[in-house]
Amino acid sequence: MTIYKKAGVDVLSTDKLIKKIVPLCSKTNRPGKMGEIGSFGGMFDLKMCKYKDPVLVTSSDGIGTKTILGISENRLDGLGFDLVGMCLNDIICHGAEPLFFLDYFASSKIERSSFIKIIKSIAAACKENNCLLIGGETAEMPGVYKGKDFDLAGFCVGAVERKKMLPRMDRIKPGDIVLGLPSSGFHSNGYSLIRNVIKEQNISLNDKPPFKSNDKSLAVTLLKPTKLYYNLIVQIIKFINVKGIAHITGGGIIGNLPRIVPNKLSVKLDLKNFPKDNLFSWFKNISKLNDHEMLSTFNCGIGMALIISKKDLVKTQRFFKNKKEKFFIIGQIIKSIKNEARCIIN
Template structure:
């Protein structure tokens, strides 16, 4: 055998560099049924192609505007990695994107994910993608593809990061907010959150460190749950409860309460010359936020500009529509309440 042949047979492989192509193929096979479970009119998810097609007419649109969003989960992933609780962060990833689409009045149609890690664990990744598929089912959108990147040297073994990309559509003339229809006296309806959602976790981890608790200890603010279980509660997805109210013309604007909390997000959907005047006593602060504030010595203003404080989404409505909107939200299983109004700025 020649020297050149020996070099060919004994040379480096991608696996020697830390990238396992076979594991990647196993993951694709494992998640194909998950993607298929998210099929919806206009799309038939089929992983493995170079791109995904969507038929807007089959989805029922006549003259649509396309709306796109992208987001991640943030340092909530650190808790998932440290505790092995990978099942819910996929829901978080979808929620952070599709709730933003909802704020524009758009219906979520497609979702794609990006999963990057130092060394691919097929089981961990499959659990993450199972959560993504669950989030897509809750939002009514199709998981049509994504990317798994194994990058040794970029991430430590066991670490991973997530990014999500969503596409939605809204009929021309129906995109929110309706800035020209807003007036002083319009009511702000708050829709309850499931906890901190996916924001403020760098501060949350600091508070946990200060408390001296470990992730496996009982949560001081939640019965029969560990601290990790309580803080890893997935972000609530509001599409199926809120979108019908928007399509019925009952909502003038909506805001997804993410980073920036109740201070920085509402102005993004409010007309110039108006501002949100919240009644901070209109709803009880959920126990998790009380514990964070007390344990961390966090001021009211810092809480309100960092966390959702129990309000994951707000709607701006005319006073005459408030009762119907509240009834619709409650019937859909949401916690909802009037929490303020628009005033002249």
């Protein structure tokens, strides 16, 4: 392998690293687990999950240029949570529970410390959400990536009983309420714009955030991991008749909420009920973005949106109070108005 190593790909070194992450992957466990890391493919025994009429739900995603910010600030521990969150949060919009996860890590040269930190955080995120880390791919690609740069991608598979699949578009009607669950920050979207604005305005990432915050630096705030919602959502859908769930990612609230609403209906947002989030207010101010631009780019403090019937609101309020979790009534479902947007800002 000496000639290949001279070309920039150290197969033996990478193989040794893979052996070091096997114990991390083994810490993730759930019914359906088969075999160990190292086979040509990861295997999962769906029968062990005792489904009656399962539908598989899949999602594949990355975390975009948030990796560049993590690399520059040497803060990588949360990126695995971002990666798992972007995929798991998607499949739970269909009522699915996560079964297993695979990752893809590519760089110019696999750097041991960074690689272990990433895989460790992926494994921790999977374990917290009862999801197997079943395998993945590690690639050295000199010429494609340069220096310390790397890229991440994730792939998740979940399952849901056919009769419990979401959204239930045939049940969504005018007067239904749209609830918002708070995000932990920007999550993993909009970072090319965020980085560009920060660079243009010469804003220091090492200083305290220029708004009210307990974080020791702006870098800490911007690199907060994506919030994973599975453990909360799985309780909500057992207690409340949820008609639809939207993960607020790329495209923001305006781009994602209409995806779970019938074409003949629209969403009317009430901005005064949104969380008073210092981070998003600050960024809107320095970037000079208007409300529509913010809402079509970022989550604006809302990481997940749920549609429920108005008659279930009191029950829902009681649930969140008992769980000591926050939620916001951010809008309602209305009849579509000709030539009007599917998501109307009030």
